[in-house]
Amino acid sequence: MSKQEQHWEKSRGLLFMTLAIWFVFSIGIFLFGAEMNEVTGPFGYPLTYWFTCQGSLGAFVILIFWFANRQEKIDEEFGFSERGDD
């Protein structure tokens, strides 16, 4: 398998992982919204309510930065990262 194919396979693996986490916070939680809202969440808000206000939103921010860093590492590993700084 060529270097490029390996790189793409790893990138695709990262994509699926990112989308799986995204699925949990954007869809998974809200499948059980009514049940989870009985639980008290962070800062004392009802749990599902907290996720729609802050939790999921914050998770997305962190997820994107985590994804960007992981993808950069993959690019470096195979020597496909760009020269120069941003």
Add this chain to the structure above:
Amino acid sequence: MIKGNFIDNLPKVYGIYTGGFLAFIIIMSIAEQMGMTAKTIGICFVAFTVAIYAIIGYLSRTAQADAYYVAGRQVPTVFNGMATAADWMSGASFVAMAGGIYFKGYGYMALLVGWTGGYVLVASLLAPYLRKFGCYTVPDFIGTRYGGNLSRFMAVVVLTVASFTYVTAQINATGTIASVALDIPFQYAVYVGLVSILLCSMLGGMRGVTWTQVAQYIVLIIAYLLPVFWISNKMGAGFFPHFMLADEVSRIAELEAQFGFVKNSAENLKEVPKGLAGITKAHSAVNATPWAFISLALAMMMGTASLPHVMMRYFTTPSVKAARKSVGWSLFFIFLLYSSAPMLATLSKLSLIDPALPTGIIGKSITEVQAIDWYQNWNQANLMFVSDFNGNGTLELNEFFMGGKAVVLATPEIAGLPYVISGLVAAGGMAAAMSTADGLILAIANAISHDVYYKIIDPKAETAKRLVVARVLLVVIGFAGATIAALEIQGILGSVIWAFDFAMSGLFFPLVLGVWWKRANKEGAIAGMFLGLVSGAAYLVWVRTGGSGFLGITQLTFGIFGSAVSLVAMVVVSLMTSAPNAATQKMVDEVRIPSGKSILGKQH
């Protein structure tokens, strides 16, 4: 001034700008103490900020194609994040969203999840790859990846339908704010708004829009957060509302249980002015079925990843790496406002409905409420209404009605904040609507000037001529948008949601599969865009004209149906026709790695 090492000086330039704006707010509040009228303060806020944007727009003028189309591809990560956030957060986010949460509670908050979660798709599926491609516009990618003028043209059609639906709502919002702040009739205010919008984008194209959007973000975020913190402190709800409103949220649930949600008869509701609503849904309790919530969130997420004015912001970063990081920063800056909207809705609702608070009006006598100053003001502006349906002389929860905009616009006044805050909020709303309108008008004009005029009609046109065409289109599209906005056909929020559905119906799968599925070919893409858009639009018309719909897909989520049709059509037609040629396959391989030259040259 804006040349040379302007880019290196950005933090300093915008630091001074922010300081200047804060000083302006302080000067205005001193002027208010000294007796300046509310009307003058409003005019000062709107005029001052719009003048600044116009100056930035003028300083960013350019005669180069890559500066006009993609800001020279040198916008640093964090600043591009701010510009995207302003581009993204429209008049609807700023003025209407907290109101929606106020009325509909949990079910409506699917929009918060949808309008943020979409950025995960942008970052992982599309933005870095489209940046590597080196295109000027979204149809530029479709046209080059799939080949052929027809695919390029179809992409322009989808883009125009979605963006135009969106932009009329934004021009409408600028007109609304300008007409209130400057006290002129809406029909004229719309054009005042339009001229302000064009001042930012006409001379500098994407470069002008980028630097004004950063300035607009700073205004809008200050204008949104300052009142939220101030009100929360004033009510004694906590100095950092985001972490401290749990008691207020449970108090609202308690009051809801106490008052109950009494349903008004259709006859009584006829009395209520159009566009006003009462509280009919629980605030924090789960009040929507999982599918209703998830389908709306999903439609908004996929729509986010298909809207061209957002995507083209990531064409302006210096590198692929920077494009990815920049998506993260965009969402961070959006998060600051979106996580505050439910807090504002909570504070606003509690201060109105809690009889234990001095501002609470529920439980007071109707005549007492009608005598309150702010009630009279907002009643006159057609944004508040009370009526004694049951004839007991006391205001009940179901007898109080408000317009969606009032939550953001009126809460500072209700909470007893000085008028300078209301002026600030007007400037913030104006900034939010202008920045989005700019991004959208530019997206449409660029797609038509670059993809239709230059790539299809006259490929030999010189840069100067191309940029003249681009600017003429900008003005024409702006005026068309303003003319339709002046007719006031639909509400702001409804048309914004439709724009997302149109975009995802026609563009989501052709864009994503263009990168992630090598086998996708021209015929498949054309079928996907065409059938997706047509079936989505047909579903919308069907539901609007009394159709029952299926699978719980409503007129707000018709994009789910459209994009499903698009996916099936694209896969089936691609597999039935021949695979893309070797050159195209190699191009896709190239797009998938960050290093090396971009597919399209610097000037194309």
